[in-house]
């Protein structure tokens with residue numbers, strides 16, 4: 563089997579995907595029309611052109627603007643459903659999906675409207691083709707810890723459906739320590755903890771996420787390479803890093819795919835995984851990331867297999883399910 567078929571068809575998990583970041587330009591236009599939202603674009607080409615941002619903040623401005631067309635339960639259902647269909651097409655047999663409640667509750671959308679839409683699509687995909695999934699509720703780090711606490715409270719009726727809490731949005735100026743109390747409370751309530759750190763922020767933010775938030779995994783974390791002591795600890799503890807290659811190129815964390823350090827990270831023994839982050843904004847879904855690594859980094863089959871194995875090991879699946887998927891990958 564050639565490498566392109568191999569990476570496309572191998573069973574894999576995705577652990578770093580923002581559902582609000584899967585809004586395709588076509589859906590944005592259709593929902594804007596449905597709800598009478600006036601977008602500053604008149605054609606699809608203009609929306610595609612707007613996806614041409616220069617850094618994390620200019621991306622986030624567009625991202626929050628795009629999310630404002632999501633209004634009723636069926637919008638949230640449709641958004642989630644479109645991504646789950648991609649999972650099926652790309653052999654993403656397990657996915658751990660991040661969602662940002664504050665993006666919606668802050669503009670007057672009820673928590674349960676969002677949640678019922680998302681859960682409806684997830685349960686249908688589970689019933690139709692056995693899609694495996696977990697949910698990660700993220701706090702927006704540019705907002706206050708008080709707002710994060712409020713969100714944690716709103717999630718209580720859905721605590722059985724939500725597996726973990728995370729921390730996302732603009733990293734610079736919003737260090738992990740700002741959220742130590744709400745993460746402690748979430749852990750007390752039984753949630754797993756993850757956080758974005760070391761994407762645009764320095765290695766100190768990764769230390770902060772580990773020491774102040776007690777996270778089980780780091781989202782991104784590529785800048786750990788600037789700190790040897792940190793790399794040694796991450797290797798020793800096998801702390802997973804959910805790396806997003808196309809996102810890093812698009813947001814200029816690295817210049818080009820050929821400069822991406824993910825295979826160096828793999829060689830150092832770090833538990834790295836490949837993920838798509840916000841696919842339509844960053845140039846592709848999970849398989850597109852693997853294919854970009856084939857083209858830009860010369861990704862080999864044994865490396866692809868290792869990365870897929872890591873995605874199951876780094877997941878929040880129980881041991882039995884991990885072994886099941888690892889076995890499926892082995893016999894693929």
Ligand SMILES: [Zn+2]
Nearest residue numbers: 730758781839
């Ligand atoms: Zn992210």
